[in-house]
Amino acid sequence: MDLEAILTLAERLRTEVRKTVVGQENAVDLMMVGLLSDGHILLEGVPGTAKTLLAQSFAAALSLQFGRIQFTPDLMPGDVLGTNLFNFQSHEFSFTRGPIFTQILLADEINRTPPKTQAALLEAMHERAVTIDGQTYDLGPRFMVIATENPIEHQGTYPLPEAQLDRFLFKHIIDYPNRDEERAIVQRHGHRAVMPKLSEFGVAPVAGVEELEEMRASIEAIRLSDDIVDYVVDLVRATREHPSLQFGASTRAANMIASAARARAALQARDYVIPDDVKILSLPALRHRVVLAPGAEIEGLSGDRVITQILEQTPAPR
Numbered sequence: 001m002d003l004e005a006i007l008t009l010a011e012r013l014r015t016e017v018r019k020t021v022v023g024q025e026n027a028v029d030l031m032m033v034g035l036l037s038d039g040h041i042l043l044e045g046v047p048g049t050a051k052t053l054l055a056q057s058f059a060a061a062l063s064l065q066f067g068r069i070q071f072t073p074d075l076m077p078g079d080v081l082g083t084n085l086f087n088f089q090s091h092e093f094s095f096t097r098g099p100i101f102t103q104i105l106l107a108d109e110i111n112r113t114p115p116k117t118q119a120a121l122l123e124a125m126h127e128r129a130v131t132i133d134g135q136t137y138d139l140g141p142r143f144m145v146i147a148t149e150n151p152i153e154h155q156g157t158y159p160l161p162e163a164q165l166d167r168f169l170f171k172h173i174i175d176y177p178n179r180d181e182e183r184a185i186v187q188r189h190g191h192r193a194v195m196p197k198l199s200e201f202g203v204a205p206v207a208g209v210e211e212l213e214e215m216r217a218s219i220e221a222i223r224l225s226d227d228i229v230d231y232v233v234d235l236v237r238a239t240r241e242h243p244s245l246q247f248g249a250s251t252r253a254a255n256m257i258a259s260a261a262r263a264r265a266a267l268q269a270r271d272y273v274i275p276d277d278v279k280i281l282s283l284p285a286l287r288h289r290v291v292l293a294p295g296a297e298i299e300g301l302s303g304d305r306v307i308t309q310i311l312e313q314t315p316a317p318r
Helices: 003-018 025-036 051-061 077-081 115-127 179-189 209-219 226-241 251-267 275-286 294-298 303-313
Strands: 041-045 066-070 082-087 092-097 104-108 129-132 135-138 144-149 170-174 245-247
Touching: 003 025, 003 051, 003 209, 003 251, 025 041, 025 051, 025 144, 025 170, 025 209, 025 251, 025 275, 041 051, 051 066, 051 104, 051 144, 077 082, 077 115, 082 129, 092 135, 115 129, 115 144, 170 275, 209 251, 226 245, 226 251, 226 275, 226 303, 251 275, 275 303
Parallel strands: 041 144, 041 170, 066 104, 104 144
Antiparallel strands: 082 092, 129 135
């Protein structure tokens, strides 16, 4: 697939998602980059900001199977992955697949379930496979997790461990819409009290699995110069050396940023990565991978602010 075709397909995708969701352009772009670079995304936002509708619309516009798991404190790993059940007629165990067997998985309020269940996603997110009673089941190459969490409630939540957070390519903050966007949302959805069905808006698929595979193959040919590689490595290493950060980003973060930058370049119809690709993606790719030093928290600094400082201070190639 040529790069102009990728650019056209990306714009058609945005058009279809706009039929249901007002705004959230950055979220759609990051989700597309994540899908094409084999990454997962964590969406953090207050309730009622269309996170679920956004994920549904994204999957529908790409003809991908969509599944949703509502994470709760009593959710068990078997409820996510599936389990072996004994058949008394055949006297054999048969595997019943869990809701994780899909292509786009919405892990809704992922921080409401205990660490044991959260950990059930680790292998799935990293290996695109799950292991049940010693048997490995493939989830397919286009498996993607879109997880959500609520930033304003702490009671009854279990913060995601660093090992799990590191599996996410991006963490994107979904803010309240601006006034014009909120007015458009009320005009479009204000006549109903429940979440609308996609069928009511005529979201049409713009691509399927074959087109996505062609796009993924095209992205592998995007050029990543030595200067850009050095820039990515310098940014990641700077997070480990900054005095306001107790822990910095891992080497996995550098690999993911490089892969995501290639995907963004392709979506811009370029066959090479530029520094702006890295700059734009670095904040959502790093904010969940750094841990503030205690002194920085006392001073009121945030991880986003420190990463922004690092981006400003790290020389970009010309």
